[in-house]
Amino acid sequence: MRFFKRKENQEIRADPQGTVAAEESLLRALIGSEEVNKKTLLQIPTVKGCIDKLSGTVSRLPIRLYQKGTDGVVEMTEDTRLRLLNYEPGDTLNRNEFWRAMLEDYFLGKGGFAYIEKEPTGGICSLRYVKEESVSVLCNTDSIFKDYDIMVDGKRYLPFQFLKIRRNTKDGAAGIPMWEENPMIFSVAYNAMVFEERLTKKGGNKKGFIEAEGRLEKEAIENIKRAWRNLYSNDTENVVVLNKGAKFHESSESSVEMQLNENKKSNSEEICQLFGFPSSVLRGGATAEDRKEYLNCVVSLLTVIESALNRDLLLEKEKGSFYFAFDTREIIRGSQKERYEAYETALRSNFMQIDEIRELEDLPPLGINWLRIGLNDVLLDVESGTVYTPNTNKTVDLNNLKQNPTKGGEENAD
Numbered sequence: 001m002r003f004f005k006r007k008e009n010q011e012i013r014a015d016p017q018g019t020v021a022a023e024e025s026l027l028r029a030l031i032g033s034e035e036v037n038k039k040t041l042l043q044i045p046t047v048k049g050c051i052d053k054l055s056g057t058v059s060r061l062p063i064r065l066y067q068k069g070t071d072g073v074v075e076m077t078e079d080t081r082l083r084l085l086n087y088e089p090g091d092t093l094n095r096n097e098f099w100r101a102m103l104e105d106y107f108l109g110k111g112g113f114a115y116i117e118k119e120p121t122g123g124i125c126s127l128r129y130v131k132e133e134s135v136s137v138l139c140n141t142d143s144i145f146k147d148y149d150i151m152v153d154g155k156r157y158l159p160f161q162f163l164k165i166r167r168n169t170k171d172g173a174a175g176i177p178m179w180e181e182n183p184m185i186f187s188v189a190y191n192a193m194v195f196e197e198r199l200t201k202k203g204g205n206k207k208g209f210i211e212a213e214g215r216l217e218k219e220a221i222e223n224i225k226r227a228w229r230n231l232y233s234n235d236t237e238n239v240v241v242l243n244k245g246a247k248f249h250e251s252s253e254s255s256v257e258m259q260l261n262e263n264k265k266s267n268s269e270e271i272c273q274l275f276g277f278p279s280s281v282l283r284g285g286a287t288a289e290d291r292k293e294y295l296n297c298v299v300s301l302l303t304v305i306e307s308a309l310n311r312d313l314l315l316e317k318e319k320g321s322f323y324f325a326f327d328t329r330e331i332i333r334g335s336q337k338e339r340y341e342a343y344e345t346a347l348r349s350n351f352m353q354i355d356e357i358r359e360l361e362d363l364p365p366l367g368i369n370w371l372r373i374g375l376n377d378v379l380l381d382v383e384s385g386t387v388y389t390p391n392t393n394k395t396v397d398l399n400n401l402k403q404n405p406t407k408g409g410e411e412n413a414d
Contacts, residue, residue: 036179036187038108044189046268049282050275051107055100057298058305062086062327069321076322081124081313085324090117090126098129102165103301105132107275111166111175113150115157116312124313127163137173148173163312165305182274189267276300295331302326329360353382 041047063085065076076082084090089098091114102112109132117126136151148171150157159173166175179186272279276297280286286294309324339361346352355365370379379388385398 036183036190038177038179040190041108041179041186042104044186044193044271046189046271046279046282047108047186050272050277051104052100053282054275054298054301055103056096057331058103058301058326059096059099061302061330063309064325064327065322066325067322084124084127085309089114089129091128093129098127101129101131106165106167106175107178109133109175109177110135110137111164111169114163115152116161116163130162139171139173146171146173160312163308165308167304178274185267185270185274189264189271192264192267298331299328302328 063082065079065082067074067076085095087095089095091098093101098114102114105112111132113130113132113135115128115130116124117128119125130152134152137148138151138156139148140146148159150159150162166172167178168176168181170176268283269279272282277294278286278290280290281294306324306326310319310322313324314322343352343357346357347354353370354368358365369382379390380386381388387396387398388394389396
């Protein structure tokens with residue numbers, strides 16, 4: 001076999017067919033230099049803001065437990081699971097921290113996982129959040145009869161031992177992170193920040209190359225490199241002196257030329273759309289339609305969590321008759337004027353009582369059990385069935401009226 005050696009002084013030239021346009025090289029440098037993952041995504045303000053916004057809304061909504069029966073729906077208030085979900089999960093995390101961690105893993109990881117610790121009697125005593133990085137899902141190979149186990153720190157668990165919320169799962173075992181479905185927009189947003197940071201560190205100086213008419217000596221090259229390092233490191237040097245015949249050519253654009261601010265705004269809007277609501281909800285200036293769209297996004301997320309709670313926290317004998325549900329009145333209360341106008345309508349239509357409204361406004365009850373039943377002067381005591389007409393100063397007992405219709409059941413007040 002014959003080996004060919006390059007001559008010692010042979011000039012090395014670039015392949016003209018392998019050259020890359022300046023615009024293409026800049027694009028590669030901007031969007032292809034950093035790998036997108038959960039850690040990098042949380043450094044993007046829009047991503048962190050969206051997760052904080054959604055988790056903050058979810059964490060302040062109380063969770064109720066209801067039972068459907070022949071007499072209608074009854075709210076269950078004395079259940080240990082409500083204390084774990086609404087106050088203390090029993091872990092080192094409080095309620096707000098618990099839901100924020102679960103939703104962060106829901107959007108950016110394989111899903112939110114919390115170990116269900118049970119008492120010997122079968123009751124649930126705590127919900128212990130587990131980082132999704134510590135969770136491995138082991139699926140079987142059957143495409144129809146799917147099954148899986150969960151591994152945490154090398155120990156195998158069964159699915160029913162965990163509370164699980166997963167995003168866009170295809171196998172019911174692990175969810176798909178948002179950044180895996182849309183890697184480009186997150187990569188562009190993150191690398192734009194990296195590029196801007198580099199511009200700041202080098203004082204806004206542009207990248208480029210030096211073209212010399214003749215061959216530069218090694219000493220001259222080293223001097224130029226040294227001066228260039230001082231210039232780009234924001235050192236005392238702010239001028240680079242080039243030898244005769246040497247010229248500097250730019251190979252990059254400034255942040256203004258690249259319209260980074262406009263691009264960052266566009267990226268922010270697109271990321272918010274991926275989360276399901278307009279960016280105006282974060283930056284301010286949201287319209288009524290924007291807020292409505294955000295509420296729809298929250299309700300969709302609440303439905304996912306409610307399904308997980310009903311699947312993982314209810315006993316088999318409870319499923320079908322019991323169900324968990326978020327109390328969404330807190331997020332749809334609107335402004336004070338809107339609430340009071342709604343209360344006025346509810347009172348006028350006998351849909352609510354005064355003390356029920358005061359309870360919603362966190363005010364003490366007045367003990368008033370009257371409902372207006374017409375003419376703005378007739379009052380009904382719901383508990384006793386007594387009707388009082390202030391204009392005529394008469395009281396009618398509806399119970400006596402039903403038993404003795406001829407007497408009319410009237411009693412004159414003193």
